[in-house]
Amino acid sequence: MTRSLPTNGTSSDYPQVQNDVPYSEESSLNTLDICIPRLNNPNHDPLWIVFIHGGAWQDPAISASSFRKTQDLLLDSSEIKSIAGLASLNYRLSPYPAHETDPSNPADPARNAKHPDHINDVLTAILYLQERYLFQDRYILVGHSVGATLAFQVAMKRYWGVQYESTYALELNVEPPLAILGVEGIYDLPALVKYHRKEPVYEGFVSNANGSDSAVWKAVSPVEGLYEQSWPDGRLVVIAHSHGDELVEWEQAELMVAALEGQGWDDKSDARHLKVLEMTGKHDQVWEEGGELARAIVTTLQGIQAMA
Structure with missing residues (x-):
């Protein structure tokens, strides 16, 4: 049931849930689902x-609602x-x-969207969300599949090359998160297309969303991010992937881990911590059943708490 989000109330009024909240007038898909679990202390x-949901930038069957099972599990958890x-x-x-x-x-x-x-x-x-709830950088940005691509693009900020700088003026007002959790993510678009060269559907959806220029694919790939410059306050990255993922190969996780390690992220750092979390299940199963996605979020929360 959709309910309004109050500014005050009693504990019995919570959790407060509001679905399909418009955040811009660009289209009918520019909406948010929001849940406030309790009165804030x-x-x-x-x-x-x-x-941020996945779906190869194009699948209408995968939307913000794909998080609801995970959200219900989190609401029932001690975390x-x-x-x-x-x-x-959306x-x-x-x-x-x-x-x-x-x-x-x-x-x-x-x-009919194209990058960017x-x-x-x-x-x-x-x-x-930041302007309405004033949480600044105190958030974990979670992305599944191409949602993970988009999550790291938030942290990449202006570092796209000159041709993209005018397009990203808005991002100057967005504070990147303390942590990013990438789940079954796509981090290197050229490598993805090459790995699946016998499956033209992969080049098809990459080109459909980002154009046909492979130089652009490379430029927008999270492995190309200059995070020391663009995300200096980032504290934690969790790369969560399943060997049972039948759509996105484990190599994508390995490539992102190598890129981050090359910029000083590792599992021993107290400043820029990197964790690899092995998940179980198929590509969409992790959010369809919710348990694995919830586990990854709890792991990320606990990682931030341990760094406090």
Whole structure:
């Protein structure tokens, strides 16, 4: 049930949930699902969880609602005391005219996005939350599949090359998170396409969302981020992946770990900590059942708490 989010109330009024909250007027998909688990204690400083769904930038069957099972599990967990709020965001999707049940319409602005539309929507949504709830950088940004790509693009900020700087003016107002959790993520687009060169659907959805120039694929890939410059206050990265993922190979996790280690992130650092979490299950199973995604979020929360 959708309920409004009050500014005050009693403990019995919580959790407060509001779905399909518009954060911009770009399209019908520029919405957020928001959950406030309890009355906030002014002497306590818990974190927000912000989730970005996957779906190859184009699948209308995967949306912000994919976080609801995980959210329910977190609300029932002892770790909920460390969470101030949870949000899951929708963003404009790339064209998918061949979708079996919900083909895209060329006239629909929600279903004709090209890079950088997706990341601009993500930044707009985060800015909306930061301005409304004033949590600044006290959040964990969680992304599944291409949602993980987008999460790291938030941390990459202006470091896209000159051709992208004018497009990302909005990001100057967005504070990157304390931590990023990438789940079954895509971090190196050229490597993904090469690995699946016998499966043209991969090059198809990468090109559909990011154009046909492989130099752009490289530039927007999280492995190319200059995080020391663009995300100096980042504290923790958790790369969570399953060997049972049938869609995104473990190599993607390895490539991202190597890129971060090359910039001083490791499992021993108290300043820029890196953790690899092995998950179980198939690519979408981790969020469909919710337990593995919830476990990864709890692991990330505990990692931030241990660094405090």
